[in-house]
Amino acid sequence: MPQRFAAIWFRHLLTDWVVKERPELEGVEFVLAAPERGRLVVKAISPKAAASGIATGMVLADARALIPALEVIDYKTVKIEELLNELAESCIRYTPVVAVDLPEGLILDITGCAHLWGGERAYFKDMTERMRNAGYDISIAIADTIGTAWAVSRFGNEKRIIPPSRLLEALLPFPPAALRLEPLIIERMHKLGFYQIKNFIHMPRSVLRRRFGQQLLERIDQALGHAIELIQPVKPVVPYQERLPCMEPIVTATGIQIALQKLLEMLCSRFVKEEKGLRTAIFKGYRVDGKVEQIDIVTNRASHHIAHLFRLFELKIATIEPDLGIELFVLEAPVVEDVDPVQESIWHFTGNNDNVHLMELLDRLAGRTGIQAIHRYLPDEHYWPERSVKIADSLLEKPQTSWRVDRPRPVHLLENPLIIRVAAPIPDYAPMLFKYKGKVYNIKRSDGPERIEREWWLEQGLHRDYFCLEDEDGARYWVFRLGYNGDNNSNWFIHGFFA
Numbered sequence: 098m099p100q101r102f103a104a105i106w107f108r109h110l111l112t113d114w115v116v117k118e119r120p121e122l123e124g125v126e127f128v129l130a131a132p133e134r135g136r137l138v139v140k141a142i143s144p145k146a147a148a149s150g151i152a153t154g155m156v157l158a159d160a161r162a163l164i165p166a167l168e169v170i171d172y173k174t175v176k177i178e179e180l181l182n183e184l185a186e187s188c189i190r191y192t193p194v195v196a197v198d199l200p201e202g203l204i205l206d207i208t209g210c211a212h213l214w215g216g217e218r219a220y221f222k223d224m225t226e227r228m229r230n231a232g233y234d235i236s237i238a239i240a241d242t243i244g245t246a247w248a249v250s251r252f253g254n255e256k257r258i259i260p261p262s263r264l265l266e267a268l269l270p271f272p273p274a275a276l277r278l279e280p281l282i283i284e285r286m287h288k289l290g291f292y293q294i295k296n297f298i299h300m301p302r303s304v305l306r307r308r309f310g311q312q313l314l315e316r317i318d319q320a321l322g323h324a325i326e327l328i329q330p331v332k333p334v335v336p337y338q339e340r341l342p343c344m345e346p347i348v349t350a351t352g353i354q355i356a357l358q359k360l361l362e363m364l365c366s367r368f369v370k371e372e373k374g375l376r377t378a379i380f381k382g383y384r385v386d387g388k389v390e391q392i393d394i395v396t397n398r399a400s401h402h403i404a405h406l407f408r409l410f411e412l413k414i415a416t417i418e419p420d421l422g423i424e425l426f427v428l429e430a431p432v433v434e435d436v437d438p439v440q441e442s443i444w445h446f447t448g449n450n451d452n453v454h455l456m457e458l459l460d461r462l463a464g465r466t467g468i469q470a471i472h473r474y475l476p477d478e479h480y481w482p483e484r485s486v487k488i489a490d491s492l493l494e495k496p497q498t499s500w501r502v503d504r505p506r507p508v509h510l511l512e513n514p515l516i517i518r519v520a521a522p523i524p525d526y527a528p529m530l531f532k533y534k535g536k537v538y539n540i541k542r543s544d545g546p547e548r549i550e551r552e553w554w555l556e557q558g559l560h561r562d563y564f565c566l567e568d569e570d571g572a573r574y575w576v577f578r579l580g581y582n583g584d585n586n587s588n589w590f591i592h593g594f595f596a
Contacts (some may be wrong), residue, residue, distance in 0.1 A: 099261050101217075103205040104246035105188075105228070106236045110201045114180055115170060117232045123471040127168035130157045140172040144234070172178065177201075182235075185331040185414070190383045190425045191224060193338060196328035203252070204243055204328050211239075212316050213342045242262060243328065246321030248275035264321050269295035276316040282309050337375070337430040339363040346385050346422020350414055353423070358403075358408055360428035365401040368436070374399030375430040380410055382423035390417045400432035476500045481552050482510060482592065504547055505565050506573045507593025514590035517576065527564045531576065540543055542567040546578075565595070 102140045107113065111129055116122050128148060129141040130216035137157035146167065151160050181197045188195045211220040217239055228235045238249035240259040243265055249257060250273045268275065273286045273292050286309065291297045295304065298317065304420050305313055318324035339360045343389045349354060358379055368374055378401050382390040392413040400406065415422075473489040475496045485501070500506075519528035527543035544566035552558070560581035573595035579588050 099241055100126060100208045101211065101239060101241060102243050102246045103207050103237060103239045104243065104250040105203040106250040108234045108236060109144055109200045110145040110180070111177065111350070113233045121180050122168065125168055125342065126164050127170060128160060129170050129172040131172035182331055185455065189332065191333045194328070194330045196330055207239065213340055221258055225561045232596055240267065242320055242322045243326045244316060246279065247277060248320065251275065256571060261539035268320060269293065269298065276320060278313060282313060285309065287327070335429045335431050337364060337367065337433055341426045343424050346421045347420045347425050353414055353417055356426040358407060360426060361403045361406055364428055364430060372436055373433050374401045374436040375433055377430070377432040378406065379429045379431065380428040382417060382419065383425040384419065384423050390423065392416060399436050401436065457496045479552065480549055486510065505595070508596045509594040514592040517589050517591050519589045527566065528589070531589065538568045540566050541569050
């Protein structure tokens with residue numbers, strides 16, 4: 098597929114922005130001026146001031162001689178790069194690759210995007226209308242190269258969409274400035290009578306290099322597609338992304354669901370071919386008013402199972418506010434992993450699919466509570482209770498040892514044991530009652546003690562004598578006495594709860 102680029106030139110970028118901020122200046126003669134070598138110089142002019150003979154670079158005193166009532170605004174209050182970055186982000190609805198072209202333009206890599214709008218003419222029309230409705234006077238051109246698109250946007254008259262492989266024909270009538278040359282080179286060319294590109298484009302390259310330097314040849318090669326020219330997008334491009342523009346703005350949940358289903362089918366078809374699956378995905382809706390609505394999901398294992406991924410998103414669709422309507426949907430997968438074909442085939446297996454149900458359950462829980470609320474625990478090779486359990490890194494991690502089943506262990510182990518007060522008939526016996534968080538628990542049954550020595554190779558300290566206690570309501574607790582009875586450090590603690 099041949100590359101295609103769009104160049105957007107903002108004819109009056111700064112003054113258009115000023116009018117957006119101050120609508121009362123619409124149709125008023127005004128300029129933006131800044132100090133330069135001890136005097137104020139005009140840096141930007143409104144269309145009406147330009148019609149009266151004001152030009153950029155003019156000394157402000159001379160401009161006021163032409164228009165005594167000229168409104169003057171401080172040029173320093175306008176941050177051009179920030180303004181262009183903001184405009185570039187608004188154009189991401191048309192392509193993920195948008196770059197700022199200082200001082201007054203944008204460059205869009207639109208390769209493979211225009212067909213989503215029904216072709217380049219509809220694409221061109223939509224961009225033009227949107228920018229003009231936003232208050233900017235613009236000129237847009239589309240061509241195979243950045244250089245030609247840039248030239249046509251600044252110097253073209255009627256034909257703004259250059260057909261593939263017609264670059265030279267489009268460039269011939271333009272002045273040398275259309276090649277983005279340094280002012281000194283342009284001045285030298287004018288002195289020699291080269292007022293159009295056709296006057297020198299067919300001259301020997303050695304002659305052009307000797308007279309005008311290497312930059313001229315580089316710009317010609319870039320404009321004609323003989324040299325690669327790269328742009329720096331304002332946002333990194335997500336490799337796995339699908340886009341779906343809408344003929345009419347979508348305002349209903351049903352419409353949003355249909356768009357999501359379509360995008361999932363498009364994205365997952367790529368994953369199937371490449372044996373990959375997503376771990377995180379972001380569904381974005383670009384609204385008519387310029388705002389972006391988005392929801393995201395996280396999976397415990399890479400997957401390209403459309404139905405499952407749709408159910409995860411479906412939980413959050415109600416949070417999307419379409420307002421006046423969404424005109425573009427985008428689905429991104431910023432985190433992607435390889436998928437084992439055997440592993441992914443379990444989604445369609447008709448036999449024992451407990452693994453499938455477990456994965457669906459975990460993903461749906463993560464969608465409701467957040468992935469950080471879900472943990473998987475494995476046994477660890479330690480006697481000390483706090484160290485005998487560890488958090489698994491993933492669902493695929495295998496335990497290195499078995500769970501201990503010869504002695505009772507609580508299903509809920511406190512991270513840190515909490516001190517309690519007990520009453521025991523004989524000091525070495527199990528408690529008859531204990532007080533925990535202000536409540537007294539009367540003990541009906543008990544079992545123990547089980548002595549667990551501290552792992553001396555890791556730390557020094559007293560042993561613990563554990564008891565399993567059952568109260569009058571049938572609830573069971575795991576408590577211990579630290580050290581020997583009668584020691585100064587002898588205290589009772591609660592450490593866990595049984596099911």
